[in-house]
Amino acid sequence: MNHEPEPEPEPKFEPEPRFESKPKPKREGFSLISGEDVSAYSPEVEFTPWHSSKHALVGVIVLVVLVIAGVVGLHVWNNRSVDVMVNESSVSIKVGSSLDDLVSTAGLQLTPGNFMSVGGNVITEGGGDPYEASLNGVSLTQDQIGTTRVSDGQSYEFSNGSDTTEGYEVQLVDVQPKLEVQGTAGAITYVAQWGKVGQKHVNVGTTSGETVDVDVVTEAQDAIIVKHNFNFKDGRKLIALTFDDGPSKYTQQYLDILGQYGAKATFFNLGQSAETYPDLEKACISAGCQVASHTYDHQQLTALSGDDVYSEITKAFASINSASGTSTTIIRPPYGSFTDDTWLLTQGSISASFIWNIDSEDWRLPGSSAIVSNVVNNAYSGAIILMHDGGGNRDEDVEALPQIIQALQNDGYTFVTLDELMAADDSIPSDIASGNATMPSDCVWPTELAA
Ligand SMILES: [Zn+2]
Numbered sequence: 001m002n003h004e005p006e007p008e009p010e011p012k013f014e015p016e017p018r019f020e021s022k023p024k025p026k027r028e029g030f031s032l033i034s035g036e037d038v039s040a041y042s043p044e045v046e047f048t049p050w051h052s053s054k055h056a057l058v059g060v061i062v063l064v065v066l067v068i069a070g071v072v073g074l075h076v077w078n079n080r081s082v083d084v085m086v087n088e089s090s091v092s093i094k095v096g097s098s099l100d101d102l103v104s105t106a107g108l109q110l111t112p113g114n115f116m117s118v119g120g121n122v123i124t125e126g127g128g129d130p131y132e133a134s135l136n137g138v139s140l141t142q143d144q145i146g147t148t149r150v151s152d153g154q155s156y157e158f159s160n161g162s163d164t165t166e167g168y169e170v171q172l173v174d175v176q177p178k179l180e181v182q183g184t185a186g187a188i189t190y191v192a193q194w195g196k197v198g199q200k201h202v203n204v205g206t207t208s209g210e211t212v213d214v215d216v217v218t219e220a221q222d223a224i225i226v227k228h229n230f231n232f233k234d235g236r237k238l239i240a241l242t243f244d245d246g247p248s249k250y251t252q253q254y255l256d257i258l259g260q261y262g263a264k265a266t267f268f269n270l271g272q273s274a275e276t277y278p279d280l281e282k283a284c285i286s287a288g289c290q291v292a293s294h295t296y297d298h299q300q301l302t303a304l305s306g307d308d309v310y311s312e313i314t315k316a317f318a319s320i321n322s323a324s325g326t327s328t329t330i331i332r333p334p335y336g337s338f339t340d341d342t343w344l345l346t347q348g349s350i351s352a353s354f355i356w357n358i359d360s361e362d363w364r365l366p367g368s369s370a371i372v373s374n375v376v377n378n379a380y381s382g383a384i385i386l387m388h389d390g391g392g393n394r395d396e397d398v399e400a401l402p403q404i405i406q407a408l409q410n411d412g413y414t415f416v417t418l419d420e421l422m423a424a425d426d427s428i429p430s431d432i433a434s435g436n437a438t439m440p441s442d443c444v445w446p447t448e449l450a451a
Pocket of ligand 1: 244245294298334335
């Protein structure tokens, strides 16, 4: 009999529990069969019963729902609309909005300020603060305006933006002295005070470069020139003869006549001629007379550039000082041409400039008697008389000079040099009266007239 073996029954498939897809780590010595009652193996075995997993699932779902609800609720809260007062009108706006948004939502038309220079000029129109704001009555800075966020119940006031000013750097700078002119006219214009540099703090705009005064550290000392006439009314009878354009072939004759009468005079010489006749320069000094400058080669100083004025003056002083063995810083400008602006160009090289009170008009060659009367009839104590040494035929002067001296000496006059005339006048500073004052080394000469 063919006896086929009975097929073995199919093993029954026990499904794995759904919520135990991941096997728990095995404990040593125990096998873990999920979903079975394993209490027979060991009461200490961990397991998750089927009915506990269902409770966990519900819990998770509730949690998720709560979280979602919370997130949604927070979102709604954060995006809620709030009412704030803007310039006394109520405006609804999303909470947390910026003030820019609030201004825009409120429809305010605000004019920005300008960006200004330290000197008060507009650098950029509209480049200042966009607007100003206060919150609940308290002004906000621009930084606070940028960080403030709208929240319920606030009250804002907005207004046009203010101007802002550029940054600046404080610098210490020199202040140059100016030239102050005192008096309107006179035979002498002398330096009454030399100039000194001062210092001040200024703000220099970092954008504009403009400079604005802050404070004075040291006052500048203006230079002062004074126009003055000598006029002695105390009984002294002093008078000053002056000869221009020498030295010349006439100089010695003049010196001889002066010596004969014990009179002194001042010779305004050309530097060029002093180089030609150095002995005559020395002879003038030996005779007790004074030599001073009439420029180097008779230039009209008012027609020259600044550099030429300076060189014409200083070159003549150097020649005359070298030839005479003395020193002078006094000048008579050719043609009497010397203005306040010319003074600015001297760089402090001269101490006094002389013209005259009485013109002998010898240059017209009017005859010696006319020259005598032109002088004698106009004489007064302190007067400066103009005659000439070089520049043409001077025979009339040589003939007139003794008569002039005699007439005025008979009238009680003493013929003095300009140094002596200055020394006789208390208003002239003693250094200037020396005739050779130079600018002190700590002083400077101005290049601008005082206002
Ligand atoms: Zn001259």
